Amino acid sequence: MSKIHRLPDHVVSRIAAGEVVVGVFSVVKELIENSLDAGATKIIVELTNGGKSEIRVSDNGEGMSEDDARVCFEPHSTSKISSFEDIYSIGTFGFRGEALHSISRVSKMKISSKIADEALGTELEVVAGRVVYKRSVQMERGTSISVRDIFFNVPARRKFLKSTSIESRMATEIFERFALSHPNISFLLQRDQSVVHNFAPSSLLDRIISIYSDFSREHLKSVEGEFKRMHLSGYISLPGRWRRRRSLVLFVNNRYVTNQLLAKALYVAYSEFLHKGEHPLAVLNLAIPTEEIDVNIHPQKLEVKFSNEEKVFSFVRDSIKRALKTTFAGRLSLRSYRSDVSG
Ligand SMILES: Nc1ncnc2c1ncn2[C@@H]1O[C@H](COP(=O)(O)OP(=O)(O)OP(=O)(O)O)[C@@H](O)[C@H]1O
Numbered sequence: 549m550s551k552i553h554r555l556p557d558h559v560v561s562r563i564a565a566g567e568v569v570v571g572v573f574s575v576v577k578e579l580i581e582n583s584l585d586a587g588a589t590k591i592i593v594e595l596t597n598g599g600k601s602e603i604r605v606s607d608n609g610e611g612m613s614e615d616d617a618r619v620c621f622e623p624h625s626t627s628k629i630s631s632f633e634d635i636y637s638i639g640t641f642g643f644r645g646e647a648l649h650s651i652s653r654v655s656k657m658k659i660s661s662k663i664a665d666e667a668l669g670t671e672l673e674v675v676a677g678r679v680v681y682k683r684s685v686q687m688e689r690g691t692s693i694s695v696r697d698i699f700f701n702v703p704a705r706r707k708f709l710k711s712t713s714i715e716s717r718m719a720t721e722i723f724e725r726f727a728l729s730h731p732n733i734s735f736l737l738q739r740d741q742s743v744v745h746n747f748a749p750s751s752l753l754d755r756i757i758s759i760y761s762d763f764s765r766e767h768l769k770s771v772e773g774e775f776k777r778m779h780l781s782g783y784i785s786l787p788g789r790w791r792r793r794r795s796l797v798l799f800v801n802n803r804y805v806t807n808q809l810l811a812k813a814l815y816v817a818y819s820e821f822l823h824k825g826e827h828p829l830a831v832l833n834l835a836i837p838t839e840e841i842d843v844n845i846h847p848q849k850l851e852v853k854f855s856n857e858e859k860v861f862s863f864v865r866d867s868i869k870r871a872l873k874t875t876f877a878g879r880l881s882l883r884s885y886r887s888d889v890s891g
């Protein structure tokens with residue numbers, strides 16, 4: 549019945565170690581990833597006071613049995629890998645068995661979870677890593693995790709939390725990225741009792757437009773590319789419609805990452821269209837065989853490394869170039885195009 553086990557030391561020692569919880573946004577990220585890994589089709593994120601007072605993520609995923617709920621916040625406890633080699637074929641966001649442990653040590657965490665096979669769910673509260681109570685509760689299948697007073701017991705780190713509005717903005721950005729990488733899933737974001745986003749399952753294009761309301765269908769062009777088991781898909785903004793800051797939302801196998809190499813590929817592809825201070829909007833997913841990337845290079849898993857950087861760079865650059873080129877085929881000039889779309 550239980551799915552969670554503790555990773556052996558020789559596996560733990562090879563996993564990129566470091567700080568998992570650096571602020572509200574990283575808690576939001578870890579909790580949403582767990583909900584997605586649990587197969588949720590509906591995810592609700594609630595923030596109070598920018599998440600500094602409370603972050604709550606609820607889902608309708610597979611849930612945890614009573615036995616699993618009791619151990620999910622212990623160090624190196626995971627249901628997602630068994631051996632280190634599993635990392636090279638990983639299909640889940642999680643693999644370290646560290647997120648809930650790290651969060652539970654620095655907050656007041658309440659876990660409520662129920663699986664389909666058990667009549668009642670389990671609720672327990674963990675304060676600074678110690679269980680304060682556990683009881684059975686009536687609830688639907690799924691999981692709800694509430695994280696209150698982050699860093700309440702680590703004043704030195706609490707001091708580094710940003711203002712409510714900045715923490716709130718960063719958490720909202722993370723939420724939006726997951727909503728973009730999983731447009732087929734319902735996502736709701738509530739901040740201090742008011743609903744900020746309420747997304748029903750939709751196409752990627754519709755979800756982009758609901759998040760970037762300054763763009764409409766005519767401003768976006770789909771990108772599709774295929775080369776040696778790599779597949780690139782998504783949307784880019786057409787020249788003439790820009791953003792003032794970098795707006796590359798990049799997923800590798802649906803995992804949000806930052807990657808200088810692919811950011812460069814985007815800008816190189818656009819080079820003849822860009823004026824100073826103009827940035828394209830791009831929402832792209834690169835699907836690539838898992839054995840050609842390493843996700844275990846950053847403790848928060850925000851970066852990936854490609855085994856053949858040059859191949860990935862030229863593939864992404866050329867796919868974007870091709871998408872831009874087909875847009876201009878049959879048009880008189882870039883200048884007339886620009887005045888069309890900006891007018
Ligand atoms: N929302 C959820 N629904 C169902 N099970 C969950 C949920 N959140 C956590 N779990 C269970 O608790 C375990 C521990 O979660 P935790 O996030 O700490 O580790 P992980 O996801 O396995 O790895 P990582 O540290 O890389 O995120 C998971 O492996 C999973 O079995």
Ligand SMILES: [Mg+2]
Pocket residue numbers: 578581582641642643647648
């Ligand atoms: Mg996790």
